[in-house]
Amino acid sequence: MREADPQKLDALVGRLVGDVGASVTGALVVLGDQLGLYKAMADGKPMTAEDLAAKTGFKERYVREWLSAQAAAEYIDYDADTDSFSLSAEQAMAFAEEGSPAFFAGAFEIVRAMWLDEPKIADAFRTGAGVGWHEHSKCLFRGTERFFRPGYNSNLNNSWIPALDGVKAKLEKGARVADVGCGHGASTVLMAQAYPNSYFFGFDYxxxxxxxAREAATKAGVEDRVVFEQASAKTYPARGYDLVAMFDCLHDMGDPAGAGRHVKETLADDGTWMIVEPFAHDQLKDNLNPVGRIFYGASTMICTPASLSQEVGLGLGAQAGEMRLRRVALDAGFTRFRRATETPFNMVFEVRA
Structure with missing residues (x-):
């Protein structure tokens, strides 16, 4: 057995304690989110455990233990003088306000799916087979919508589409848009709400x-201009789209270049392919940071298995980087590829024939 450096070992154990605490707290975030505990505290008024139990109808002993754990994680504030708990404005944005740009509870549902589906991924490690998106636990689908929606709320119509050459003007005048890999339709509905003269078609296998997604369109009152159909990225119908968008899904596809060739066939003259992908540098060493840690982990458990379950099985992964994505676009027959804009979590590319 090799001799360990005591200081390095202490530092590692300290990080592990933090990570175990984060894992445990993640389960409690899911619990509090599903039970509506955060939303019951959203107004910021201090509440004792008894107050919260009475407001929610849950048993005080369970509520107190949950509140105590949340306070230890600094996700909820605690006042020892009054033995009361409260959500700060910032904490409410993260845990209680679904429309907030900082809402984070959905992310923990994605993590929950990783734990639930770990045996399937372990089998895939042994066999080399993939695990399709549809084979995951249902909380993944719901969590993905809730996690990505705040970013789309903040950026999609405010900065991403305006960064594309001439696209905003087309949408304002009236255009046809395909949202490929639309999931629950959050991005499709947001675009439809912002551009009432345009028509939108969402596709997902x-x-x-x-x-x-159809329920979401009806709830938003845009069902007259939004059509959702079950179709893959290589089979969705061609309708001369002015814009084809793919949000955080190209890297999940087994044959992204093949999907790109189909995009080229379905675009109108001078149409645009918008690709939104997780932010990543081209070199691994530059992605060894907190954001890269999350994306590589999700890629191991969700994205890469999804790609390997399909034909070709390229396995781009969630940290593909601009160079590999550019190669996909060029292999698909496009000649113009540029990074239009970015956020700390996403890169937005404009692709044209």
């Missing part, structure tokens, strides 16, 4: 997600 996952039938239950399409059903949910």
């Amino acid at each position: 996952h039938g239950p997600s399409i059903d949910r």
